[in-house]
Amino acid sequence: MKPSCASPTPKRAIRPARRLAMVLIGVVAWTGVAAIASGASIGASASGSREAVGNTLVLAGDPGNPIANPKTHTLYVPIQSGHVLEVIDTASCIPKPATRCRVVATAAAGKSPLSATVDESTNTIYVVRGTGVTVLNGGRCDAQVHSGCSKPLALIRTGGFPVADALDPRTQTLYVASVKGQVFVIDTAQCNASTTTGCGDPVRTVADKPGPDGIDVDIATDTVYAADAGPNGNGDTVSMINGATCNGSTATGCARTPRTIDVGANPAWDVVDQNTNTVYVANYNEGTVSVINSAKCNATTFSGCRRTPRTVQTGSKVSFLQVDDARHTVFALNQGDATISAIDTRTCSAISTSGCSKRPRNEQFVWNPSQGYNPNAFGLIPQTGAVYLANVGGQDLLAAASVARCNTEETSGCRVEAPSVPDDEYLMTLDPATDTIYAGNINLPRIDVINGATCNARRLAGCTPVATIPMSSIEANLGAIDDLTHTLYASNPLSDTIAVINTATCNASDTAGCAQQRVKITVPKYPGPPVLDLATQTLYAAVGASGNRLAVVNVANCNAEVQTGCGETPGTAIVGKGSYSIALSAATDTVYAANLGGQFSGDTVSVVNGATCNANDQAGCAHPAATVKVGLAPFGLTVNDSTHTVYVANNADGNLPGTLSLINDATCNGSDTAGCGRHMPTVVVGRSPRLIAINPTTDTIYVTDHSSAAVSILNGASCNAQDTSGCSTPVPEQPIGSAPSGILVDPATDSVYAANLLGLGSLSIFTG
Numbered sequence: 001m002k003p004s005c006a007s008p009t010p011k012r013a014i015r016p017a018r019r020l021a022m023v024l025i026g027v028v029a030w031t032g033v034a035a036i037a038s039g040a041s042i043g044a045s046a047s048g049s050r051e052a053v054g055n056t057l058v059l060a061g062d063p064g065n066p067i068a069n070p071k072t073h074t075l076y077v078p079i080q081s082g083h084v085l086e087v088i089d090t091a092s093c094i095p096k097p098a099t100r101c102r103v104v105a106t107a108a109a110g111k112s113p114l115s116a117t118v119d120e121s122t123n124t125i126y127v128v129r130g131t132g133v134t135v136l137n138g139g140r141c142d143a144q145v146h147s148g149c150s151k152p153l154a155l156i157r158t159g160g161f162p163v164a165d166a167l168d169p170r171t172q173t174l175y176v177a178s179v180k181g182q183v184f185v186i187d188t189a190q191c192n193a194s195t196t197t198g199c200g201d202p203v204r205t206v207a208d209k210p211g212p213d214g215i216d217v218d219i220a221t222d223t224v225y226a227a228d229a230g231p232n233g234n235g236d237t238v239s240m241i242n243g244a245t246c247n248g249s250t251a252t253g254c255a256r257t258p259r260t261i262d263v264g265a266n267p268a269w270d271v272v273d274q275n276t277n278t279v280y281v282a283n284y285n286e287g288t289v290s291v292i293n294s295a296k297c298n299a300t301t302f303s304g305c306r307r308t309p310r311t312v313q314t315g316s317k318v319s320f321l322q323v324d325d326a327r328h329t330v331f332a333l334n335q336g337d338a339t340i341s342a343i344d345t346r347t348c349s350a351i352s353t354s355g356c357s358k359r360p361r362n363e364q365f366v367w368n369p370s371q372g373y374n375p376n377a378f379g380l381i382p383q384t385g386a387v388y389l390a391n392v393g394g395q396d397l398l399a400a401a402s403v404a405r406c407n408t409e410e411t412s413g414c415r416v417e418a419p420s421v422p423d424d425e426y427l428m429t430l431d432p433a434t435d436t437i438y439a440g441n442i443n444l445p446r447i448d449v450i451n452g453a454t455c456n457a458r459r460l461a462g463c464t465p466v467a468t469i470p471m472s473s474i475e476a477n478l479g480a481i482d483d484l485t486h487t488l489y490a491s492n493p494l495s496d497t498i499a500v501i502n503t504a505t506c507n508a509s510d511t512a513g514c515a516q517q518r519v520k521i522t523v524p525k526y527p528g529p530p531v532l533d534l535a536t537q538t539l540y541a542a543v544g545a546s547g548n549r550l551a552v553v554n555v556a557n558c559n560a561e562v563q564t565g566c567g568e569t570p571g572t573a574i575v576g577k578g579s580y581s582i583a584l585s586a587a588t589d590t591v592y593a594a595n596l597g598g599q600f601s602g603d604t605v606s607v608v609n610g611a612t613c614n615a616n617d618q619a620g621c622a623h624p625a626a627t628v629k630v631g632l633a634p635f636g637l638t639v640n641d642s643t644h645t646v647y648v649a650n651n652a653d654g655n656l657p658g659t660l661s662l663i664n665d666a667t668c669n670g671s672d673t674a675g676c677g678r679h680m681p682t683v684v685v686g687r688s689p690r691l692i693a694i695n696p697t698t699d700t701i702y703v704t705d706h707s708s709a710a711v712s713i714l715n716g717a718s719c720n721a722q723d724t725s726g727c728s729t730p731v732p733e734q735p736i737g738s739a740p741s742g743i744l745v746d747p748a749t750d751s752v753y754a755a756n757l758l759g760l761g762s763l764s765i766f767t768g
Contacts, residue, residue: 072142078113089143107149154199177212187248214269242299293350337709363406424761440476451508467511480532485559491527502560536614554615573621575606588669594634609670626673630661636691643720649689664721683727685712736764
């Protein structure tokens with residue numbers, strides 16, 4: 001079956017709690033070359049040290065949200081597996097070379113701490129953990145004083161599964177969101193560092209069945225906004241609780257069912273900009289941020305709740321938000337892209353939405369650990385623009401970056417993305433004879449026909465499709481064109497057919513035949529992109545629910561000119577499980593199939609001998625000639641016969657640094673497998689590489705990096721199976737739109753086309 005266009009949602013050891021209230025963050029500076037102590041005992045000074053590598057700090061375990069207390073120059077980092085907070089002295093962590101950042105103590109936090117909030121008025125630390133909230137004395141557990149770290153003051157029992165919290169300083173109330181469908185209401189006036197008399201009192205509970213994952217308070221309207229991600233990420237609302245009638249001292253409104261407003265799919269987080277009366281909601285599944293006017297849509301006023309809020313497209317898997325008042329910016333963390341977008345609160349807010357239609361500028365940070373997904377949370381230090389990035393519930397790392405040069409006031413540090421046009425495509429193929437691009441639409445069952453002469457890196461004005469070809473499925477799998485018979489073969493991935501399309505009557509110059517009914521070849525279900533062996537007149541395509549077969553189709557009498565053989569039953573060949581992308585070496589008559597495996601667990605490429613497995617001779621189809629060991633989850637692959645290299649993109653489900661494996665097809669092919677058992681050289685590219693294209697004129701290799709929002713660019717002349725001298729690290733990358741997958745090169749115009757899958761889709765186009 002055809003793999004999903006989008007990578008599976010990153011797995012998290014523990015559901016992330018990512019709350020970090022703006023009012024609680026102070027001045028914390030960061031050095032990219034720092035050391036952090038390890039082995040610190042609870043309540044004692046740390047001993048030993050762990051050196052930071054570049055901008056990345058190794059923690060004692062899987063992190064929760066870091067939280068800063070500016071008054072005491074202290075950063076608290078919850079460690080879920082260690083059941084502690086790591087306490088860091090931020091006064092000594094300043095932006096100077098060789099400055100040491102030390103864990104001066106560890107504080108007892110209770111089971112699985114996820115987040116922490118500091119009430120500066122009482123110097124109290126509230127730690128969301130397990131099934132409750134741990135209370136610590138911030139005056140006795142900070143960067144300078146450690147005597148109170150070893151013993152919590154109290155435990156507030158909540159039940160449920162608390163994941164996020166927000167403090168209302170006006171009513172002295174802590175609101176705690178539980179994904180099990182509750183919001184807990186805690187009276188901090190009677191439970192803090194000065195008095196714990198109320199810590200044992202039963203907490204009030206508001207039923208919020210959709211399951212909130214994020215929470216914040218609008219002080220002006222006294223409304224609590226809970227982002228309802230849902231128990232399985234299937235939520236699409238924000239609940240509004242009346243804080244005036246449901247707080248630490250008043251319970252009259254707590255029993256009422258909160259009103260909701262519709263937002264995007266899987267709202268993972270929300271923040272309130274108190275200056276503009278705006279609630280921003282991160283819609284994880286859509287890569288958008290909803291913009292709610294809190295003055296007209298709150299717990300007591302509903303006139304602005306009737307319409308779905310305006311959205312701004314940020315990036316893939318937007319997971320976390322934070323407001324920077326001084327820079328007039330909401331920073332949105334796009335986990336799927338490893339970027340932070342800067343939304344202008346002056347032009348995209350309750351006051352004005354004129355800027356919401358534009359994609360905000362974004363910045364990419366350095367995050368490439370040996371394993372683990374991109375970060376899903378961060379702590380912002382507004383005074384310096386420093387951010388601390390973490391994958392909550394994931395790997396034991398904390399990375400430092402800066403947004404000081406990429407915000408709405410300063411853009412010199414933002415990425416410069418390639419130009420793009422709003423074409424929603426997936427896979428693409430080129431007919432150089434007519435300079436026509438055929439592209440499978442990601443939203444509609446059709447192939448878009450695009451004129452390469454008017455849509456290229458030097459001319460973007462003519463990128464609107466000149467015609468469309470009806471198909472049975474969306475995301476048509478394209479690949480094979482027979483120039484001799486003017487035939488395009490395109491599979492319907494959710495069906496069991498491959499369409500035979502006449503390119504002589506359906507191209508950029510002549511569209512008369514594009515809408516005509518066409519012959520279809522019946523194959524097993526879920527056919528992938530086909531490849532054509534002109535020497536044997538054989539069409540190959542990966543098929544089947546498990547993707548462990550190739551359809552072997554005789555097209556000598558099944559093309560745009562002759563259809564007498566289109567009804568013949570195709571043969572099949574055995575390949576590895578999860579095959580989708582295949583590639584052909586014309587020089588060795590070999591078909592290579594990337595074995596993605598089940599749940600992205602495969603790590604081989606099947607080698608099929610085209611001389612003995614083709615339309616006329618299927619003696620060698622019963623098993624591949626060999627299998628080649630490559631990286632985890634090989635997705636796309638392509639062959640460069642001029643350098644005898646098969647390039648294989650090891651996707652790794654975004655859980656490892658992306659790599660390309662380089663197979664020598666001169667010694668590992670269908671008739672000569674002597675080199676197939678050797679270790680294949682690899683080159684590191686961007687996160688989660690997808691598909692590959694080659695410009696044969698310049699011998700340049702282009703790879704879409706799905707989780708880096710970029711295209712990696714390699715010199716094929718010096719980065720191939722026989723010469724790896726040019727496989728430098730890091731490989732140069734061209735920033736593009738979000739979640740790129742399909743890629744195409746037009747050598748005639750030296751244009752590279754990359755299909756971005758986010759939202760309705762876009763097509764990035766740049767000069768090679």
